[in-house]
Amino acid sequence: MTMAFAYSRRGLEAKTWRLERWLEILPGALSWGVLLTVVILSIIAPLIAAALVIAFYLYWLLRVFYMTVFLCLSSARLAIERRTDWMERCRGVEDPPAYAARLRAHVPRGGLGVRLSHWLHRRDVDALFASGDRPPRWPRFITS
Numbered sequence: 001m002t003m004a005f006a007y008s009r010r011g012l013e014a015k016t017w018r019l020e021r022w023l024e025i026l027p028g029a030l031s032w033g034v035l036l037t038v039v040i041l042s043i044i045a046p047l048i049a050a051a052l053v054i055a056f057y058l059y060w061l062l063r064v065f066y067m068t069v070f071l072c073l074s075s076a077r078l079a080i081e082r083r084t085d086w087m088e089r090c091r092g093v094e095d096p097p098a099y100a101a102r103l104r105a106h107v108p109r110g111g112l113g114v115r116l117s118h119w120l121h122r123r124d125v126d127a128l129f130a131s132g133d134r135p136p137r138w139p140r141f142i143t144s
Contacts, residue, residue: 080113089121093128093135100129 009017042049092099103125108118128135 080117083114084117084121093125096125096129096134100125 009020012020038049038052041052092102103118103122106118108114
């Protein structure tokens with residue numbers, strides 16, 4: 001089965017062309033509509049306009065806070081996993097039952113980061129094996 005994609009507007013039916021054009025106009029029209037609504041609202045009802053602007057700023061402040069928290073968590077996880085031997089983990093997944101047993105029996109030595117990395121990996125491996133899905137054989141996608 002092959003798929004044919006048309007990247008040109010030539011040959012489109014009128015209805016399809018109008019829908020495509022409308023969907024192209026929609027984002028710009030909404031942006032201009034929001035901007036003009038705030039300007040007009042600030043002339044007609046300044047208190048409502050101020051409340052909307054403050055609500056918009058609070059929304060973005062919360063959104064930036066949310067992204068910052070998860071950015072810091074991701075950075076900490078990256079720092080923890082920096083010393084991980086990924087090739088050993090790839091080889092371990094080749095024999096799931098033995099690897100899972102080895103992970104459960106292994107007590108990692110090191111600080112909180114090493115123990116956290118081991119716990120997260122063991123949790124992910126247990127979830128993978130509980131799902132019944134088999135991971136791809138690692139030599140297929142790693143050459144060394």
